Amino acid sequence: MSAAAMHAPGQSGSGDASLGHVATGTLDATHGVVLYLEDISVSFDGFKALNKLSLAIDVGELRCVIGPNGAGKTTMMDVITGKTRPDEGTVFFGQTIDLTRLTEPEIAHAGIGRKFQKPTIFEHHSVFENLELSMKADKRVRKTLFAKLSSEEGDRIAEMLDRIRLADSAGREAGLLSHGQKQWLEIGMLLMQEPKLLLLDEPVAGMSDDETERTAELFLTLAGKHSLVVVEHDMAFIGKIARKVTVLHEGSVLAEGPLAQVQEDPRVIEVYLGR
Template structure:
């Protein structure tokens, strides 16, 4: 009885808001990096997410599939703070409540997101796009006097090499091909060094060869961080391996290996059979 308060005192209260620029904030001591529990989101009466529960382990490569309107993008929006759930909880690691943080704070805490449509800054050069994404202090008064040191330049050069844009560093991002923009965006995510990477249809509009290279890249990246991929292309999902979650009408319909999931009659009915 007497010991209980002192124990509570001894524990440092978790900071609610990580400073912009603070990194690796997620506490993954319990193996799980992302918790979504009973998350419900409604838009004008339409239940985009219906008591969705989903757990992603640290270091996992998870693929989310499901028909249009299953809630895949809404789920991403909840994780990144763009949409607030009506009910339910969303945690990044043990301590960071995603439903209370802003988009910028969540990004700074270590969740990177690639959008469905490639969104690079078209009036900035490829190099500048990476410079903006580079892990560094995000506060306005710091960026006013920020200079790129050698290590940062090396890091950008390394990523340019990885996404095969070394020859395009000085070009405006708006002049790149669709596939190159997708790759630049992946590069921008990499220099952010996120702990959790969300990829929304990363191979949409890519050629077969680009898709193959992207798969290689994603599998390689999964060695260092957790990745959640939303994708329609089942061949790509198969290529990635890992666990698959099927969403349907805002909730999890099935979860497991791709082959098992494909064999599930409920999944066949709502998704694959059509």
């Protein structure tokens, strides 16, 4: 009886709307893990960018990923966000969402935000508009044509402007901001999406020491509420925020653990100092 009911038409996919835009379902992180990568391999013209990479990120965790150039850090983010499809392996967001089957917007919708290595913001829009566009909302064409900013949404944008210290520049064209400010704006845009998982590719590149300091503080307050994966070269910054560090080398995980432990790992030393 129950089996028959399960196969009845119309019963399927009640939770995860199956039509087009929001084919994502809800995040099920009951086992405490928000992101699983298992045996991911990606190759470009024979070059193995990722080689049987496996990784798991816990809910609320702040994970730092380091590794020399070409270790596969950016490719890993491309795989998670759907920009690159893996040749083999599985990527799961929570228990149920198979990321390799979703498009970029669907992945974003499911709750993954990504900051690029080079700050990517809407240069011809004002700072305020940048946040408005990234804010969590119904992102279908018809809705956006008639969308009006509610006062509550306006307040949330104003709060975020304060938080990323761009309140005074709210009306400025984003392209006119300094490099560090752009980085902050991009982080602000990610947060407006209210993602469950944040992928941050070199978030403090080009920031002043003061700005770097504040970014570290910001990340520490975010951890817990969100899960964060931070790729960075700046070891001082890593030292400030790191709890658990993953070292990538030639497309797979070389070492994983607390920063101090990883730093003493002879294989890591060899990779960083040359062979």
